[in-house]
Amino acid sequence: MPADLDAQQQRFDTIVVGAGVAGLTAARLLSQVGRRVVVLEARDRVGGRVVTDRRFGLATDLGASWIHGITGSPVAAAAEAFGMRAVEFTVGGYQPDSRPIAYYAPDGRRLTDAAARRFADDIRVVDDTLADVIADSAPDASYRDVTEIALAAQRWDQERVERVREFLEHRSEEQYGAWIEDLAAHGLDDDVIDGDEVVFPDGYDHLPRRLAEGLDIRLTHVVSHVLWSTDGVVVTTDRGRFAAGDAVVTVPVGVLQSEHFTIEPPLPQPQAGALGRLRMNAFEKVFLRFPARFWDDGVYAIRQQGAGSRWWHSWYDLTPLHGTPTLLTFAAGPAAAGTRDWSEEQIVESVLAQLHRLYGDRVERPSHVHVTDWQDDPYSRGSYAYMTVGSTTRDHDDLASPVGGVLHLAGEATWTDDPATVPAALLSGHRAAENVLGRGIPIETTWSAAAGGAAA
Numbered sequence: 001m002p003a004d005l006d007a008q009q010q011r012f013d014t015i016v017v018g019a020g021v022a023g024l025t026a027a028r029l030l031s032q033v034g035r036r037v038v039v040l041e042a043r044d045r046v047g048g049r050v051v052t053d054r055r056f057g058l059a060t061d062l063g064a065s066w067i068h069g070i071t072g073s074p075v076a077a078a079a080e081a082f083g084m085r086a087v088e089f090t091v092g093g094y095q096p097d098s099r100p101i102a103y104y105a106p107d108g109r110r111l112t113d114a115a116a117r118r119f120a121d122d123i124r125v126v127d128d129t130l131a132d133v134i135a136d137s138a139p140d141a142s143y144r145d146v147t148e149i150a151l152a153a154q155r156w157d158q159e160r161v162e163r164v165r166e167f168l169e170h171r172s173e174e175q176y177g178a179w180i181e182d183l184a185a186h187g188l189d190d191d192v193i194d195g196d197e198v199v200f201p202d203g204y205d206h207l208p209r210r211l212a213e214g215l216d217i218r219l220t221h222v223v224s225h226v227l228w229s230t231d232g233v234v235v236t237t238d239r240g241r242f243a244a245g246d247a248v249v250t251v252p253v254g255v256l257q258s259e260h261f262t263i264e265p266p267l268p269q270p271q272a273g274a275l276g277r278l279r280m281n282a283f284e285k286v287f288l289r290f291p292a293r294f295w296d297d298g299v300y301a302i303r304q305q306g307a308g309s310r311w312w313h314s315w316y317d318l319t320p321l322h323g324t325p326t327l328l329t330f331a332a333g334p335a336a337a338g339t340r341d342w343s344e345e346q347i348v349e350s351v352l353a354q355l356h357r358l359y360g361d362r363v364e365r366p367s368h369v370h371v372t373d374w375q376d377d378p379y380s381r382g383s384y385a386y387m388t389v390g391s392t393t394r395d396h397d398d399l400a401s402p403v404g405g406v407l408h409l410a411g412e413a414t415w416t417d418d419p420a421t422v423p424a425a426l427l428s429g430h431r432a433a434e435n436v437l438g439r440g441i442p443i444e445t446t447w448s449a450a451a452g453g454a455a456a
Contacts, residue, residue: 009240011242012036012244014035015248016248017247017250018040018411019048020049020425021207021208024208026250026436029441037215038217038244050064058289061204070197074423081448084202084206085202088198094170094175101301108358133153137185140389147165147168163305166309176281176386179333210447220239224236224262225261226407228406233246246406247406248432249263249407250432253413254385255380274391274399277391277392279385281336281382281384282337282382286330287371288327288366289369290364295359300316302327311350314330394416400414402435408435412424430446
């Protein structure tokens with residue numbers, strides 16, 4: 001053990017920092033095999049960036065909402081085992097026509113079906129070119145760099161290029177909450193959906209709540225310092241110190257990079273380099289519930305083109321979830337940064353101005369509004385991580401490499417195949433538990449009804 005242990009410190013086999021899905025998964029698996037595990041959580045609840053608001057009598061997921069592809073998804077399997085009611089709501093990533101989409105031209109008029117198909121076809125052509133361009137890109141290339149090369153290869157007129165260019169900008173923002181010039185060329189390599197997508201009308205937070213059952217979780221314990229050596233770990237919180245043979249740290253990248261969270265000695269390479277090339281994004285949700293529906297029937301999303309789309313370009317119809325007319329839009333990348341200090345009323349006015357361009361006087365004032373504020377949340381400092389210019393996909397896994405045999409980092413940013421998702425968090429927690437034990441554990445035991453006394 002580190003030299004500064006004292007009798008007042010509470011001792012465990014493993015300390016897990018963070019009660020999000022990654023931390024709960026690791027703690028659950030380790031507890032099942034008999035290890036004494038404590039979970040230290042700064043918030044007054046479990047779930048981390050999986051949180052459901054139930055004001056107004058409706059479940060609104062303020063953080064994670066979708067399972068983006070249920071085929072082979074451990075989260076889909078866990079949700080089914082836990083009896084979570086799911087509704088198919090396939091997004092298909094930020095795609096041009098994965099569901100019925102009402103497109104509006106820069107002049108505010110809706111595109112004909114034929115024009116919308118031509119636009120979607122243009123995006124597919126560029127995407128086909130883009131795959132090879134990204135594969136051959138320089139280490140310091142941005143997503144802007146590679147998309148401009150792919151666009152130039154088409155030899156289209158300026159108007160045609162501009163429409164696809166702004167779509168690619170919006171894809172970068174909506175998928176990773178980053179401006180296209182700040183995202184690495186490989187930053188969207190994981191933008192693949194396998195199977196239907198689902199949402200949870202009763203709330204995604206049932207997942208972490210069920211994972212938490214039977215665990216020793218200390219809420220409102222703000223961790224400030226993690227001291228590690230090859231002999232063990234000491235974790236300092238605002239409510240005392242905890243010691244263990246090893247620790248799993250699952251706080252978001254934004255917290256790992258903050259001055260309020262210290263790891264001592266500092267992370268070595270390659271972990272330090274990988275962490276330095278990742279950033280937390282700027283990505284907020286804006287929910288608007290209306291007295292009556294004014295938008296088109298039979299569409300999943302509304303999208304506009306042109307200058308008006310610079311901030312507010314896509315609205316998603318959430319009415320099927322609860323039967324209440326609801327649109328969801330995102331303040332992503334520059335929009336999130338630009339509106340960060342705005343009041344809720346200012347944001348609503350800005351969004352409604354664009355809806356008025358498309359629907360005129362049919363647009364009513366929303367009856368209820370909810371705008372998230374992940375950028376200013378001290379325990380996340382953003383919504384999720386993205387790859388900055390110069391980063392590589394390997395940075396995710398490098399960040400998770402065990403340190404000194406006693407320190408393990410986990411969370412959505414530490415999983416290469418599908419980062420920025422709840423499945424990535426769960427899978428990373430599973431990997432951390434396996435690394436602690438030095439052996440494999442069937443991932444299905446995470447949601448086993450007999451595990452850790454968590455049957456319900």
